[in-house]
Each structure stands twice: as C-alpha cells, then as structure tokens.
Amino acid sequence: xxxxxxxxxxxxxxxxxxxxxxxxxxxxxxxxxxxxxxxxxxxxxxxxxxxxxxxxxxxxxxxxxxxxxxxxxxxxxxxxxxxxxxxxxxxxxxxxxxxxxxxxxxxxxxxxxxxxxxxxxxxxxxxxxxxxxxxxxxxxxxxxxxxxxxxxxxxxxxxxxxxx
Numbered sequence: 481x482x483x484x485x486x487x488x489x490x491x492x493x494x495x496x497x498x499x500x501x502x503x504x505x506x507x508x509x510x511x512x513x514x515x516x517x518x519x520x521x522x523x524x525x526x527x528x529x530x531x532x533x534x535x536x537x538x539x540x541x542x543x544x545x546x547x548x549x550x551x552x553x554x555x556x557x558x559x560x561x562x563x564x565x566x567x568x569x570x571x572x573x574x575x576x577x578x579x580x581x582x583x584x585x586x587x588x589x590x591x592x593x594x595x596x597x598x599x600x601x602x603x604x605x606x607x608x609x610x611x612x613x614x615x616x617x618x619x620x621x622x623x624x625x626x627x628x629x630x631x632x633x634x635x636x637x638x639x640x641x642x643x644x
Contacts, residue, residue: 490535493518497526498536499637505539550580550598553627554605558593558613561620568592571616578612580604591623 490498493516500512507515513523530536545551560567568586575584575595585594595613599605609622 489533490530494526494530494535495637497523497530501527501536502635502637545598549600552601552605553582553596553598553630555625555627556595556597556609556613557591557623557625558595558619559590559621560592560618562618563592567618571618574616575613578608580608580612596627 496516497512500515501507509520509524509527512527513520516523518526527536545553558571560571571593572584572586575581575593580597580599581595582598583596585596586592587594597605597608599608605624609624613619613622
C-alpha cells in the first residue's frame with residue numbers, strides 16, 4: 481500500500497506572509513498585501529486562515545522588565561525527586577502561575593524544568609527559589625543561572641526575500 485503524501489500545513493505564500501509578520505507583527509493588511517503583491521482581500525483571507533489553522537497564534541507584547549522593577553533575569557534548573565504525572569502536572573501548574581515567571585520549560589535530561597524568571601534583585605531571586613520552588617516536596621535540587629544578556633534568534637523562517 482502506497483503511503484499518501486500529507487499536504488504541508490503552509491505553502492510558499494503562507495511562509496512569505498508569516499516571515500513578514502514575524503519581522504513586523506504590526507504590519508497592516510494593506511502594507512502586507514502591497515509587499516507581497518496581493519489583493520488586500522486575498523491577503524486578509526490567507527492571514528485569517530493561518531490563524532484558524534493555528535499556524536499564527538496571537539501576537540507578543542515585549543515588556544521592558546527593568547522599567548517594571550524586575551531588572552534581574554535568571555534561568556532556574558529544577559530537578560525532581562519523584563517522576564509521576566500527578567507530581568509533574570501539579571508543579572508545572574503552580575510554576576506557571578507564580579509572579580515573576582516568564583516561561584516554564586518541561587525538559588528531558590538530567591533536569592526536569594527550566595524556569596525563566598525576572599525579579600528585582602539577588603535577594604528577591606533567593607526568596608523566589610525558597611518561597612516558590614523548593615517548597616514543593618517533589619523538588620530535589622535547583623541550580624540558578626543569571627542572565628547577563630538576551631538576544632532573539634532568527635527563528636525557523638528565512639528572512640523575507642531569501643530562500644531557505
């Protein structure tokens with residue numbers, strides 16, 4: 481029996497649309513259509529379809545964490561004592577609801593979670609770990625790494641106007 485080829489979730493035009501929106505999420509439909517050489521209605525339809533299929537999910541607001549009183553960022557590696565779905569899910573749910581947490585990653589390897597947090601200072605970071613992470617009985621160990629600088633990667637899409 482011959483395996484049916486699955487149609488890709490996006491075609492080349494979709495990729496061009498997504499690349500331009502990734503570069504400038506505030507691009508108007510009119511400007512997007514003009515840059516792509518499309519009718520505005522076609523462009524609007526394609527963007528709406530990308531959203532409906534889950535290819536494009538929302539927009540992101542970037543905050544100046546230092547201006548908000550949280551200039552110190554860190555990655556906290558968390559290792560668990562016991563690994564079962566109940567413990568993992570309970571800890572995960574708790575961590576994502578903790579003020580100061582930017583992202584939580586559930587990972588494979590020696591560590592179980594990586595937390596990206598932002599706090600006011602070193603004392604607040606220590607208090608965060610003690611009051612919100614190590615208080616969970618399932619947590620065996622933490623290791624904290626300060627973030628000196630953060631830069632965005634280029635992502636998975638080629639830059640507009642290039643192939644890849």
